[in-house]
Amino acid sequence: MRAAVLKEDYRIVLEDVQEPSPGPGEVKIQVRVTGICGSEVHAFKGTHPYRKPPVILGHELAGDIVEVGRDVEGLKVGDRVIVEPQIGCGRCYMCLRGLNNLCENKIVLGTQEWPGSFGEYIVAPAKVVYPLPDSLSYEEGVMVEPLAVGVHAVRWSEMGLGDNVLVLGAGTIGLVTIMAARQAGARRIFATDLLDYNLAKAKELGATHIINVAKEDPVAVVLEETGGKGADAAFITAAVSPVVEQALKAVRKRGKALLIGFFEGPANNLEIFPLTAKEIDLRGCLMYTAEGFQSTLDMVAEGRLDAKPLITEVLDITQAQEGLEVMDKRTRDAIKILLKF
Ligand SMILES: [Zn+2]
Ligand SMILES: [Zn+2]
Numbered sequence: 001m002r003a004a005v006l007k008e009d010y011r012i013v014l015e016d017v018q019e020p021s022p023g024p025g026e027v028k029i030q031v032r033v034t035g036i037c038g039s040e041v042h043a044f045k046g047t048h049p050y051r052k053p054p055v056i057l058g059h060e061l062a063g064d065i066v067e068v069g070r071d072v073e074g075l076k077v078g079d080r081v082i083v084e085p086q087i088g089c090g091r092c093y094m095c096l097r098g099l100n101n102l103c104e105n106k107i108v109l110g111t112q113e114w115p116g117s118f119g120e121y122i123v124a125p126a127k128v129v130y131p132l133p134d135s136l137s138y139e140e141g142v143m144v145e146p147l148a149v150g151v152h153a154v155r156w157s158e159m160g161l162g163d164n165v166l167v168l169g170a171g172t173i174g175l176v177t178i179m180a181a182r183q184a185g186a187r188r189i190f191a192t193d194l195l196d197y198n199l200a201k202a203k204e205l206g207a208t209h210i211i212n213v214a215k216e217d218p219v220a221v222v223l224e225e226t227g228g229k230g231a232d233a234a235f236i237t238a239a240v241s242p243v244v245e246q247a248l249k250a251v252r253k254r255g256k257a258l259l260i261g262f263f264e265g266p267a268n269n270l271e272i273f274p275l276t277a278k279e280i281d282l283r284g285c286l287m288y289t290a291e292g293f294q295s296t297l298d299m300v301a302e303g304r305l306d307a308k309p310l311i312t313e314v315l316d317i318t319q320a321q322e323g324l325e326v327m328d329k330r331t332r333d334a335i336k337i338l339l340k341f
Contacts, residue, residue: 002341003119004320006053009046012118012321017056020115020123022069027129029081033138033314034117035060036323036337037146038173038261040110044324047264051111058117058339059085059109062132062141072126082141083117084128084293085109101152101287118320120341130294133301139314139338140300143307146336148296149260150176151305152288154184157233157256161185164226166218166250167207169237170198172310172336173260175205177235179305182206188225192218192246197333204309213246222250230255239263241270248274248282260285314338 001019004012022028037060043051051057065079075081087107088100095103109124110116132141154177159165165186167174170193181189182205191207193199199210209225211218222231230252236244239261247257248271257280275282288296299305312335315323323337 001120024070026069028067029063031063056115056119060145061117062138080132148288150180154180163232164188166190166231166234170202174237219249253278
Protein backbone atom coordinates (compact mmCIF):
# COMPACT_ATOMS: atom_id res chain seq x y z
CA MET A 1 0.00 0.00 0.00
CA ARG A 2 1.03 3.63 -0.39
CA ALA A 3 2.08 5.55 2.70
CA ALA A 4 3.54 9.00 3.30
CA VAL A 5 6.33 8.10 5.72
CA LEU A 6 8.19 10.64 7.86
CA LYS A 7 11.75 9.38 7.28
CA GLU A 8 13.59 12.07 9.23
CA ASP A 9 12.91 15.63 10.37
CA TYR A 10 11.40 17.69 7.56
CA ARG A 11 11.29 14.81 5.06
CA ILE A 12 8.20 12.83 4.02
CA VAL A 13 8.56 10.14 1.36
CA LEU A 14 5.75 8.31 -0.38
CA GLU A 15 6.61 4.62 -0.11
CA ASP A 16 5.17 1.21 -0.73
CA VAL A 17 4.79 -0.48 2.67
CA GLN A 18 3.26 -3.66 4.04
CA GLU A 19 -0.53 -3.52 4.47
CA PRO A 20 -1.72 -4.14 8.03
CA SER A 21 -4.20 -6.92 8.65
CA PRO A 22 -6.87 -6.94 11.34
CA GLY A 23 -6.49 -9.14 14.39
CA PRO A 24 -9.37 -10.33 16.59
CA GLY A 25 -11.66 -7.45 17.52
CA GLU A 26 -10.16 -5.20 14.85
CA VAL A 27 -11.23 -3.85 11.49
CA LYS A 28 -9.17 -2.76 8.51
CA ILE A 29 -10.03 0.64 7.10
CA GLN A 30 -9.20 2.09 3.72
CA VAL A 31 -8.38 5.72 4.43
CA ARG A 32 -10.17 8.11 2.05
CA VAL A 33 -9.30 11.44 3.65
CA THR A 34 -6.89 12.35 6.45
CA GLY A 35 -6.02 15.63 8.14
CA ILE A 36 -2.80 17.42 9.00
CA CYS A 37 -2.91 18.48 12.65
CA GLY A 38 -0.56 20.51 14.81
CA SER A 39 0.92 17.34 16.28
CA GLU A 40 1.95 16.16 12.79
CA VAL A 41 3.69 19.49 12.29
CA HIS A 42 5.50 19.03 15.62
CA ALA A 43 6.60 15.55 14.52
CA PHE A 44 7.70 16.92 11.14
CA LYS A 45 9.92 19.45 12.91
CA GLY A 46 11.24 16.89 15.39
CA THR A 47 9.68 18.56 18.43
CA HIS A 48 6.93 16.05 19.25
CA PRO A 49 7.47 14.17 22.53
CA TYR A 50 6.69 10.71 21.09
CA ARG A 51 5.92 10.88 17.37
CA LYS A 52 9.44 10.10 16.09
CA PRO A 53 10.67 9.06 12.62
CA PRO A 54 10.54 6.71 10.89
CA VAL A 55 6.78 6.82 11.33
CA ILE A 56 3.53 6.92 9.40
CA LEU A 57 1.80 9.97 10.85
CA GLY A 58 -1.90 10.85 10.71
CA HIS A 59 -4.59 10.55 13.36
CA GLU A 60 -7.55 12.33 11.77
CA LEU A 61 -9.32 10.24 9.16
CA ALA A 62 -12.43 9.00 7.47
CA GLY A 63 -12.65 5.91 5.31
CA ASP A 64 -14.34 2.61 4.56
CA ILE A 65 -14.13 -0.72 6.33
CA VAL A 66 -12.61 -3.25 3.92
CA GLU A 67 -12.04 -6.20 6.25
CA VAL A 68 -13.43 -7.29 9.61
CA GLY A 69 -11.46 -9.41 12.09
CA ARG A 70 -12.85 -12.15 14.32
CA ASP A 71 -15.23 -11.24 17.14
CA VAL A 72 -16.29 -7.85 15.77
CA GLU A 73 -19.93 -6.94 16.21
CA GLY A 74 -21.89 -4.05 14.73
CA LEU A 75 -19.44 -3.17 11.95
CA LYS A 76 -19.24 -4.59 8.43
CA VAL A 77 -17.33 -4.30 5.18
CA GLY A 78 -18.40 -1.17 3.31
CA ASP A 79 -19.28 0.90 6.38
CA ARG A 80 -18.14 4.51 6.18
CA VAL A 81 -16.37 5.28 9.45
CA ILE A 82 -14.18 7.61 11.46
CA VAL A 83 -11.72 6.61 14.19
CA GLU A 84 -11.08 7.95 17.68
CA PRO A 85 -7.27 7.90 17.53
CA GLN A 86 -6.56 6.68 21.05
CA ILE A 87 -6.94 3.22 22.53
CA GLY A 88 -7.47 3.01 26.26
CA CYS A 89 -6.78 -0.26 28.06
CA GLY A 90 -10.28 -0.25 29.56
CA ARG A 91 -9.00 -1.52 32.92
CA CYS A 92 -6.88 1.18 34.56
CA TYR A 93 -8.05 3.68 37.18
CA MET A 94 -8.72 6.41 34.58
CA CYS A 95 -10.37 4.15 31.98
CA LEU A 96 -12.74 2.81 34.63
CA ARG A 97 -13.84 6.41 35.21
CA GLY A 98 -14.52 7.03 31.52
CA LEU A 99 -11.32 9.03 31.12
CA ASN A 100 -9.69 6.98 28.37
CA ASN A 101 -7.76 10.11 27.30
CA LEU A 102 -5.78 9.72 30.53
CA CYS A 103 -5.30 5.95 30.30
CA GLU A 104 -2.08 4.69 31.88
CA ASN A 105 -1.46 2.37 28.92
CA LYS A 106 -2.79 4.49 26.09
CA ILE A 107 -1.85 3.84 22.47
CA VAL A 108 -2.15 6.73 20.02
CA LEU A 109 -2.62 6.60 16.25
CA GLY A 110 0.21 7.93 14.11
CA THR A 111 3.06 6.41 16.09
CA GLN A 112 5.39 3.47 15.57
CA GLU A 113 3.10 1.47 17.88
CA TRP A 114 0.01 2.18 15.77
CA PRO A 115 0.88 3.42 12.25
CA GLY A 116 -1.31 6.29 11.16
CA SER A 117 -3.64 7.44 8.42
CA PHE A 118 -1.00 8.85 6.11
CA GLY A 119 -0.97 5.19 5.06
CA GLU A 120 -3.69 3.94 2.70
CA TYR A 121 -4.93 1.34 5.18
CA ILE A 122 -5.00 1.22 8.97
CA VAL A 123 -6.32 -1.29 11.46
CA ALA A 124 -8.26 -0.25 14.54
CA PRO A 125 -10.05 -2.01 17.38
CA ALA A 126 -13.80 -1.87 16.81
CA LYS A 127 -14.36 0.08 20.03
CA VAL A 128 -12.68 3.19 18.58
CA VAL A 129 -14.45 3.00 15.20
CA TYR A 130 -17.56 5.16 14.75
CA PRO A 131 -19.99 4.90 11.83
CA LEU A 132 -20.12 8.10 9.80
CA PRO A 133 -23.69 9.19 9.04
CA ASP A 134 -24.56 9.29 5.31
CA SER A 135 -25.29 13.00 5.59
CA LEU A 136 -21.64 13.75 6.32
CA SER A 137 -18.82 13.75 3.76
CA TYR A 138 -15.49 12.09 4.51
CA GLU A 139 -14.01 15.60 4.79
CA GLU A 140 -16.52 16.56 7.49
CA GLY A 141 -15.90 13.24 9.24
CA VAL A 142 -12.17 13.95 9.48
CA MET A 143 -12.96 17.20 11.29
CA VAL A 144 -14.73 15.47 14.18
CA GLU A 145 -11.34 14.79 15.81
CA PRO A 146 -10.15 18.41 16.04
CA LEU A 147 -13.65 19.58 16.92
CA ALA A 148 -13.70 17.10 19.81
CA VAL A 149 -10.62 18.83 21.23
CA GLY A 150 -12.56 22.10 21.42
CA VAL A 151 -15.63 20.45 22.89
CA HIS A 152 -13.53 18.76 25.56
CA ALA A 153 -11.72 21.99 26.49
CA VAL A 154 -14.98 23.89 26.83
CA ARG A 155 -16.55 21.14 28.93
CA TRP A 156 -13.49 20.95 31.17
CA SER A 157 -13.58 24.73 31.64
CA GLU A 158 -17.04 24.32 33.15
CA MET A 159 -17.97 27.66 31.62
CA GLY A 160 -21.57 28.71 31.93
CA LEU A 161 -24.24 30.46 29.90
CA GLY A 162 -23.37 34.13 29.51
CA ASP A 163 -19.69 33.77 30.39
CA ASN A 164 -17.03 35.84 28.71
CA VAL A 165 -14.18 33.78 27.31
CA LEU A 166 -10.81 34.52 25.80
CA VAL A 167 -9.33 32.19 23.18
CA LEU A 168 -5.61 32.79 22.70
CA GLY A 169 -4.56 31.69 19.23
CA ALA A 170 -6.96 31.29 16.29
CA GLY A 171 -5.47 28.33 14.45
CA THR A 172 -7.54 25.15 14.13
CA ILE A 173 -7.65 24.43 17.86
CA GLY A 174 -8.51 28.02 18.72
CA LEU A 175 -11.27 28.04 16.12
CA VAL A 176 -12.85 24.77 17.27
CA THR A 177 -12.74 26.11 20.83
CA ILE A 178 -14.56 29.26 19.68
CA MET A 179 -17.22 27.12 17.98
CA ALA A 180 -17.69 24.98 21.09
CA ALA A 181 -17.80 28.03 23.40
CA ARG A 182 -20.49 29.58 21.26
CA GLN A 183 -22.51 26.36 21.48
CA ALA A 184 -22.04 26.39 25.26
CA GLY A 185 -23.59 29.85 25.49
CA ALA A 186 -20.62 32.18 25.78
CA ARG A 187 -21.55 35.87 25.74
CA ARG A 188 -18.39 37.56 24.57
CA ILE A 189 -15.72 35.53 22.83
CA PHE A 190 -12.38 37.33 22.50
CA ALA A 191 -10.00 35.77 19.99
CA THR A 192 -6.34 36.62 19.53
CA ASP A 193 -3.80 35.86 16.83
CA LEU A 194 -0.96 37.41 14.87
CA LEU A 195 -2.56 36.68 11.50
CA ASP A 196 -5.53 38.68 10.22
CA TYR A 197 -6.57 35.68 8.11
CA ASN A 198 -7.02 33.54 11.23
CA LEU A 199 -8.85 36.37 12.99
CA ALA A 200 -11.29 36.75 10.09
CA LYS A 201 -12.07 33.03 10.43
CA ALA A 202 -12.51 33.48 14.17
CA LYS A 203 -15.07 36.21 13.54
CA GLU A 204 -16.87 34.07 10.97
CA LEU A 205 -17.10 31.20 13.47
CA GLY A 206 -18.41 33.17 16.42
CA ALA A 207 -15.77 35.39 18.02
CA THR A 208 -17.32 38.69 19.08
CA HIS A 209 -14.01 40.53 19.49
CA ILE A 210 -10.90 39.86 17.43
CA ILE A 211 -7.52 41.12 18.62
CA ASN A 212 -4.37 41.16 16.52
CA VAL A 213 -1.68 40.90 19.20
CA ALA A 214 0.84 42.68 16.96
CA LYS A 215 -1.32 45.79 17.18
CA GLU A 216 -3.32 45.53 20.39
CA ASP A 217 -2.85 44.24 23.93
CA PRO A 218 -5.41 41.47 24.50
CA VAL A 219 -5.27 41.93 28.29
CA ALA A 220 -6.22 45.60 28.00
CA VAL A 221 -9.07 44.83 25.59
CA VAL A 222 -10.54 42.08 27.77
CA LEU A 223 -10.31 44.16 30.96
CA GLU A 224 -11.88 47.16 29.29
CA GLU A 225 -14.76 45.21 27.76
CA THR A 226 -15.52 43.38 31.01
CA GLY A 227 -15.48 46.46 33.23
CA GLY A 228 -12.12 45.53 34.73
CA LYS A 229 -13.29 42.11 35.94
CA GLY A 230 -11.57 39.91 33.36
CA ALA A 231 -12.66 36.86 31.38
CA ASP A 232 -14.36 33.95 33.12
CA ALA A 233 -12.21 31.49 31.22
CA ALA A 234 -9.16 31.72 28.98
CA PHE A 235 -8.15 29.00 26.53
CA ILE A 236 -4.46 28.85 25.70
CA THR A 237 -3.92 27.17 22.33
CA ALA A 238 -0.37 28.43 21.78
CA ALA A 239 1.72 26.91 24.55
CA VAL A 240 4.42 29.53 25.08
CA SER A 241 5.10 31.50 28.25
CA PRO A 242 4.03 34.97 27.03
CA VAL A 243 0.63 33.60 25.96
CA VAL A 244 0.10 31.81 29.27
CA GLU A 245 0.93 35.11 30.99
CA GLN A 246 -1.70 36.90 28.89
CA ALA A 247 -4.25 34.33 30.01
CA LEU A 248 -3.35 34.73 33.69
CA LYS A 249 -3.58 38.52 33.42
CA ALA A 250 -6.82 38.59 31.45
CA VAL A 251 -8.77 36.04 33.46
CA ARG A 252 -10.88 37.15 36.43
CA LYS A 253 -10.28 36.21 40.06
CA ARG A 254 -11.24 32.56 40.57
CA GLY A 255 -11.38 32.28 36.78
CA LYS A 256 -10.14 29.33 34.76
CA ALA A 257 -7.17 29.07 32.43
CA LEU A 258 -7.12 26.03 30.17
CA LEU A 259 -3.87 24.92 28.60
CA ILE A 260 -4.49 23.00 25.37
CA GLY A 261 -1.43 21.49 23.76
CA PHE A 262 2.11 20.84 24.83
CA PHE A 263 4.92 23.25 25.58
CA GLU A 264 8.01 22.58 23.48
CA GLY A 265 10.20 21.95 26.51
CA PRO A 266 10.04 23.65 29.93
CA ALA A 267 8.07 26.87 30.38
CA ASN A 268 10.78 29.51 30.45
CA ASN A 269 10.49 32.49 32.78
CA LEU A 270 6.77 32.01 33.24
CA GLU A 271 5.37 34.68 35.55
CA ILE A 272 2.75 32.80 37.55
CA PHE A 273 2.19 35.36 40.31
CA PRO A 274 -1.44 36.01 39.22
CA LEU A 275 -2.19 32.31 39.70
CA THR A 276 -1.95 32.74 43.46
CA ALA A 277 -2.99 36.38 43.71
CA LYS A 278 -6.24 35.72 41.84
CA GLU A 279 -6.79 32.09 42.86
CA ILE A 280 -6.85 31.09 39.21
CA ASP A 281 -7.66 27.51 38.33
CA LEU A 282 -5.11 26.46 35.69
CA ARG A 283 -6.07 23.21 33.94
CA GLY A 284 -4.50 21.06 31.26
CA CYS A 285 -6.56 19.54 28.44
CA LEU A 286 -5.62 16.29 26.73
CA MET A 287 -7.58 15.24 23.63
CA TYR A 288 -11.12 14.15 24.66
CA THR A 289 -12.93 11.15 26.08
CA ALA A 290 -14.72 8.51 24.00
CA GLU A 291 -18.02 9.96 25.16
CA GLY A 292 -16.91 13.46 24.14
CA PHE A 293 -15.84 12.17 20.73
CA GLN A 294 -19.27 10.59 20.16
CA SER A 295 -21.06 13.77 21.32
CA THR A 296 -18.97 15.84 18.93
CA LEU A 297 -19.81 13.51 16.05
CA ASP A 298 -23.50 13.86 16.95
CA MET A 299 -23.25 17.65 17.01
CA VAL A 300 -21.55 17.68 13.61
CA ALA A 301 -24.24 15.37 12.22
CA GLU A 302 -26.97 17.63 13.61
CA GLY A 303 -25.39 20.73 12.09
CA ARG A 304 -24.60 22.35 15.45
CA LEU A 305 -20.92 22.33 14.61
CA ASP A 306 -20.18 23.05 10.95
CA ALA A 307 -16.78 21.68 10.04
CA LYS A 308 -16.71 22.97 6.48
CA PRO A 309 -15.39 26.53 7.07
CA LEU A 310 -12.31 25.06 8.76
CA ILE A 311 -11.21 23.13 5.66
CA THR A 312 -9.10 25.41 3.50
CA GLU A 313 -7.66 22.89 1.05
CA VAL A 314 -7.66 19.24 0.07
CA LEU A 315 -4.38 17.94 -1.39
CA ASP A 316 -3.45 14.52 -2.71
CA ILE A 317 -1.49 12.19 -0.40
CA THR A 318 1.48 12.62 -2.78
CA GLN A 319 1.56 16.26 -1.61
CA ALA A 320 1.94 15.42 2.09
CA GLN A 321 5.37 17.06 2.24
CA GLU A 322 3.95 20.25 0.74
CA GLY A 323 0.99 20.25 3.13
CA LEU A 324 3.25 19.95 6.16
CA GLU A 325 5.54 22.70 4.87
CA VAL A 326 2.58 25.03 4.40
CA MET A 327 1.37 24.37 7.95
CA ASP A 328 4.88 24.81 9.33
CA LYS A 329 6.05 27.86 7.40
CA ARG A 330 2.72 29.46 6.50
CA THR A 331 3.79 29.95 2.93
CA ARG A 332 0.11 30.48 2.18
CA ASP A 333 -3.03 31.01 4.26
CA ALA A 334 -4.37 27.77 5.68
CA ILE A 335 -6.45 26.51 8.56
CA LYS A 336 -6.97 22.79 8.01
CA ILE A 337 -5.28 20.99 5.14
CA LEU A 338 -6.69 17.57 4.29
CA LEU A 339 -4.99 14.86 2.24
CA LYS A 340 -6.95 12.40 0.12
CA PHE A 341 -5.99 9.03 -1.28
ZN1 LIG B 1 -5.79 16.35 15.62
ZN1 LIG C 1 -6.57 2.52 30.73
